[in-house]
Amino acid sequence: MRLELRDVWHVYAPGNGFELPALRGVSLTVEDGEVLGVVGGTGSGKSTLVQHMNLLLAPTSGAVFVDGVDAGTLRKSELRRRVGLVFQFPEQGLFAPTVEEDVSYAPRQLGLAGDEVRGRVRGALESLDAAHLARRAPYTLSGGEKRRVAIAGVLAMSPEVLVLDEPTAGLDPVSRERLLELVTGLRSAGTSVVLVSHDLDEVAEVADRVCVLEEGRVRSIGDPAEVFYADPEVAPATVRVVAALGNICPGLGRPVRFGTTLQALRGLLEARG
Amino acid sequence: MSHSLGQFYPVESPLHALDPRAKILATALLVLGLFLVDSVPGLVVVAAALATLVAVGRVPLRTFLRLLRPVAFLAALTALFQVLFSREGAVLVEWGVLQVHEGGLWLGFLLAVRILLLVSAAGLLTATTAPVALADGIEDLLSPLKKVQFPAHEVAMMMTIALRFIPTLQEEGRKIMRAQTARGADFDDGGLLRRGRAMIPVLVPLTVGAFRRADELAEAMESRGYRGGEGRTRYRELRFGFRDALALVLVALVLVAGVLV
Numbered sequence: 018m019r020l021e022l023r024d025v026w027h028v029y030a031p032g033n034g035f036e037l038p039a040l041r042g043v044s045l046t047v048e049d050g051e052v053l054g055v056v057g058g059t060g061s062g063k064s065t066l067v068q069h070m071n072l073l074l075a076p077t078s079g080a081v082f083v084d085g086v087d088a089g090t091l092r093k094s095e096l097r098r099r100v101g102l103v104f105q106f107p108e109q110g111l112f113a114p115t116v117e118e119d120v121s122y123a124p125r126q127l128g129l130a131g132d133e134v135r136g137r138v139r140g141a142l143e144s145l146d147a148a149h150l151a152r153r154a155p156y157t158l159s160g161g162e163k164r165r166v167a168i169a170g171v172l173a174m175s176p177e178v179l180v181l182d183e184p185t186a187g188l189d190p191v192s193r194e195r196l197l198e199l200v201t202g203l204r205s206a207g208t209s210v211v212l213v214s215h216d217l218d219e220v221a222e223v224a225d226r227v228c229v230l231e232e233g234r235v236r237s238i239g240d241p242a243e244v245f246y247a248d249p250e251v252a253p254a255t256v257r258v259v260a261a262l263g264n265i266c267p268g269l270g271r272p273v274r275f276g277t278t279l280q281a282l283r284g285l286l287e288a289r290g
Numbered sequence: 291m292s293h294s295l296g297q298f299y300p301v302e303s304p305l306h307a308l309d310p311r312a313k314i315l316a317t318a319l320l321v322l323g324l325f326l327v328d329s330v331p332g333l334v335v336v337a338a339a340l341a342t343l344v345a346v347g348r349v350p351l352r353t354f355l356r357l358l359r360p361v362a363f364l365a366a367l368t369a370l371f372q373v374l375f376s377r378e379g380a381v382l383v384e385w386g387v388l389q390v391h392e393g394g395l396w397l398g399f400l401l402a403v404r405i406l407l408l409v410s411a412a413g414l415l416t417a418t419t420a421p422v423a424l425a426d427g428i429e430d431l432l433s434p435l436k437k438v439q440f441p442a443h444e445v446a447m448m449m450t451i452a453l454r455f456i457p458t459l460q461e462e463g464r465k466i467m468r469a470q471t472a473r474g475a476d477f478d479d480g481g482l483l484r485r486g487r488a489m490i491p492v493l494v495p496l497t498v499g500a501f502r503r504a505d506e507l508a509e510a511m512e513s514r515g516y517r518g519g520e521g522r523t524r525y526r527e528l529r530f531g532f533r534d535a536l537a538l539v540l541v542a543l544v545l546v547a548g549v550l551v
Contacts, residue, residue, distance in 0.1 A: 033350060033352070033353055068468065071472060073468050073472060094474060094476070097471070097472055097473075097474055102472040103472075104465070104469045104472070107469065109466070109469075109495055109499060110466055110469045110473075110491070111495065112490065112491045112495050113491075122470075122473055122475075123473040123474045126473065126474030126475060126476070127474055156498075170473060171472065171473060174473070174474065
């Protein structure tokens, strides 16, 4: 599925003293089966942006298109099934007495039959390595487990685009790694992913394209190497190292991921003996 | 950001600059005095005075009126009860068992207007007084009761925290609603029962969150040395000046005018 935002503006509290334009003409696409990383400082409009992707927030002006169709004309429930949105700290929305009941909430809201619901719940929990937690009470889980269960609660709708708003915030490195594996796994299964993050390294690790937001505008968007090397200020540490060494050791190329950067540096050092 | 009942409206104005004690006393005076005002000209005088104060306090009128919306329902309901069940004065309309009396109509109108004015006065107080100042003012006014072991500081602190967290909880509720909407929740369709059930996925996390927040706040306060009111000094010392006294006198005069006309 291809998602497109065309010149989207969003103004909070229009017309009173606290008027705040959070998005100022954002245009971007999420291509079928890609991982789009969205980065930007706090207050740059990331969270406002993602809530437009399933029209939880309606644009003040501009429009959202799903496969070329104006999303405003689609049924809301349909749109929310196709574009799954996971908020920041989604574990705060867990409410059912057991994990499986909580994860089954969305499929039940969709009106699916019992077998289908159970299948969806199992599938979602399995893809998050959480099948063994099915009968536990959410409040007995660790932070990382809760986060995975909450994400499973959205994945159970089998969305065509999964939007994750800072999914790794506050998680330990192992849980973080697992979530990034989920993202790459979803991409291989054909699901598009929008990954909003403050962590440039993890965006560099998994994103096919990167969008940098600044004060509600798209500062740059495109291939991670293009975006990051054009703008080392907003690039991950590895890119800044390579950019800084570029003058004295040409031939490093423009690696973005941690692994490839390390390889490039090692290659260079070995070549020099 | 939406402005709701009991929320501070942070601008600079002569009303914002007044001593919170003067504003609390003036509000209390107005609220009590309103029950002595029982003529249309009297109500007009008080309403005009309040409207002037809203303007002086630089709270946009539209924002202020929006805050009255939830209370308007309560006022209307009260009025309706008076109109339907009061049996004073001449009968105006008779329709089966229902009778509308002249006295009921008047009483309903009077009560509804009083409720609206009362809430406006209280709303103006909280809109123009920062929560901390409000707490300091309440504490000060209650402090004579400390002599009889009344925990004036603690009561004031609890009131401030409660007030302070209304908008926070509202925002959190909205956030959780949006998150559950993303999971297919529907809060607008169906009958009362179904809508009530639809709120469970919001109310459970909201309650859990409120308790967690309360715990965290208590710990944060303690770790910053909070130990109740004893021996505590203030960052802002309250000063009751000429302008504060003048404000009180003016409010009293408005009330006298309201009662007499």
